[in-house]
Amino acid sequence: MSGPAYKTDGFVSYDLARWVAGLKYEDLSPGAIEKAKLFWYDSVGCALGGSQTEDAGILLGHHRAMHGDAGGDCTCLVSGYRTNPVDAAFLNSHMIRAMDYNDIYWKADPAHPSDLLGGPLAVCEMKGLSGRDLILATVVAYEIEMRLVEIGRPGVREYGWHHATLTGFAAPYAAGKALGLSEEQLVNAAGICASRTGSLGAVTAGKLTMMKNTVDPWATRMGVESALLASRGYSGPEHIFDGKEGLFHVFGHSVCGGEPCTFDGEGLVRDLPAGAGDAYRIESCGMKSFPIEALSHAPLSAMMKIVAEHSIDPDDVAEIKVEVIARAADILGDPHKYRPTSRETADHSLPYSLAVGLVDGKVTPLQFEDERVRDPALIPIIDKVKVVANEEFESRFPEFQPSRVTITLTDGTSHVRQVDVPKGDPRDPMTQAEIKVKFDALGAGVIGQDRCDALGEWIMNLDGQADLDGLFSLAVR
Numbered sequence: 001m002s003g004p005a006y007k008t009d010g011f012v013s014y015d016l017a018r019w020v021a022g023l024k025y026e027d028l029s030p031g032a033i034e035k036a037k038l039f040w041y042d043s044v045g046c047a048l049g050g051s052q053t054e055d056a057g058i059l060l061g062h063h064r065a066m067h068g069d070a071g072g073d074c075t076c077l078v079s080g081y082r083t084n085p086v087d088a089a090f091l092n093s094h095m096i097r098a099m100d101y102n103d104i105y106w107k108a109d110p111a112h113p114s115d116l117l118g119g120p121l122a123v124c125e126m127k128g129l130s131g132r133d134l135i136l137a138t139v140v141a142y143e144i145e146m147r148l149v150e151i152g153r154p155g156v157r158e159y160g161w162h163h164a165t166l167t168g169f170a171a172p173y174a175a176g177k178a179l180g181l182s183e184e185q186l187v188n189a190a191g192i193c194a195s196r197t198g199s200l201g202a203v204t205a206g207k208l209t210m211m212k213n214t215v216d217p218w219a220t221r222m223g224v225e226s227a228l229l230a231s232r233g234y235s236g237p238e239h240i241f242d243g244k245e246g247l248f249h250v251f252g253h254s255v256c257g258g259e260p261c262t263f264d265g266e267g268l269v270r271d272l273p274a275g276a277g278d279a280y281r282i283e284s285c286g287m288k289s290f291p292i293e294a295l296s297h298a299p300l301s302a303m304m305k306i307v308a309e310h311s312i313d314p315d316d317v318a319e320i321k322v323e324v325i326a327r328a329a330d331i332l333g334d335p336h337k338y339r340p341t342s343r344e345t346a347d348h349s350l351p352y353s354l355a356v357g358l359v360d361g362k363v364t365p366l367q368f369e370d371e372r373v374r375d376p377a378l379i380p381i382i383d384k385v386k387v388v389a390n391e392e393f394e395s396r397f398p399e400f401q402p403s404r405v406t407i408t409l410t411d412g413t414s415h416v417r418q419v420d421v422p423k424g425d426p427r428d429p430m431t432q433a434e435i436k437v438k439f440d441a442l443g444a445g446v447i448g449q450d451r452c453d454a455l456g457e458w459i460m461n462l463d464g465q466a467d468l469d470g471l472f473s474l475a476v477r
Helices: 012-022 030-050 054-067 085-097 118-127 131-148 164-179 183-194 215-231 247-251 265-269 294-310 326-332 350-360 376-382 391-396 432-447 449-459 469-475
Strands: 317-324 385-389 403-409 414-419
Touching: 012 131, 012 164, 012 183, 012 265, 030 085, 030 131, 030 432, 030 449, 030 469, 054 085, 085 118, 085 215, 118 131, 118 164, 118 215, 131 164, 131 265, 164 183, 164 215, 183 215, 294 317, 294 326, 294 350, 294 403, 294 414, 317 326, 317 350, 326 385, 350 376, 350 385, 432 449, 449 469
Parallel strands: 317 385
Antiparallel strands: 317 403, 403 414
16 A cells, blocks of 8 residues: 655745745736835834833843844834844834734634734845835735635634744745845745744633734744845755645644645645736735724624714613624633733733723723723623624635624613624725824824824835835834
8 A cells, every 4th residue: 555645846835936036026016015015004003002012021121131232233113222133023023913903814814914024124124125125025925924824724723723833934935035035045944934933823712921922923033044044055844835744744634524624735826926917915915903803803893883873871781792703702702801811812802892992982002001901890891792603604704704793781772783894904994094093093102293204104105215224213212
């Protein structure tokens, strides 16, 4: 009896490498370029706010304790700490991620492609590259990351793994593009990185910790280090995607619904964009209008619409029933989410997000300060929230994020609202003006309003910047 057949040539890592190495700025569509600038605008704003979180402070202090202030080729946003590109990529990506307020793309798996942006940023600064170089590497990051979360059957989240596992396959290509790696070097970089970046889903299950917002930036960190190693001739397995004991083989041991889990390997590289008239994945990515987990946006939007339309007083509410897809109920409505004690758990809690939104009339980063999260006055409202999985919604996800909220008042009156597409989705995108409002709210208290204005203008002219010095001069206080 013959054993299983494994690929020995034609690995998908080479298909991706050929595309990455050959892509030029002139190949990008106008829409991809504009979206790259908008995502940088959004991401830098998230980093300004994220720099003020406790975990960002701990990480910066840790790196300073390890390396001192000896300096380096790369700059950390806000603090101005100078270090090597590997650590700068990590610290900046973590600040973008820290508040769970950055972009979102959810197909078979979720993804926050901007978690990868600290990598190209560090490399471009180190090499003195232009804004166009940064845009090009950004489009590469989004294209590969977003394709990776489309191809699982089902996604890796469904059997206990975090999507940072997939970021380990995308981050080295993005960093490698900025480094100017050859096809062979890009293949090696992917093999080096993905060999050791698997992440368990425990970081987003149950009681959440600071690691929730750290695993993806850590994969980005490894992507930069892997690209740098590959540039020196270090080798990694070319079959890391689709060969023996690569991604597809290893996860093929898992079973979902009685069937082995698989990947659409051909879909990963099918119709890769190569010209200005092609569609790039970055044009299909969404942003967050609230600083909460992505699947919370539609139900929160639905509730806030009901409250605004009917002038509902929190004291008059008897129950808030929230119907969502099963994975949202599992992630956002488990028992730990009814008694959050940290920002990390609160921003992944539907009961908390809806309760604080009902009482405060808004959901901003202020609603996730420790004092507000731990306010016992919110507990009676939190306990009125009932999270229910609606099986009928499953068939419409991920094309839509159907969520239905029913608010029942103490007098027996009920109000119902369903939202299928949250604000920030590409079908209802945030405008540049709306991004500015978010950016200013996050950044004005960190670098001042005048700098926020100047920095936003600089970013939206990224394609005309000869280098990145202006970014760091404005984003460092």
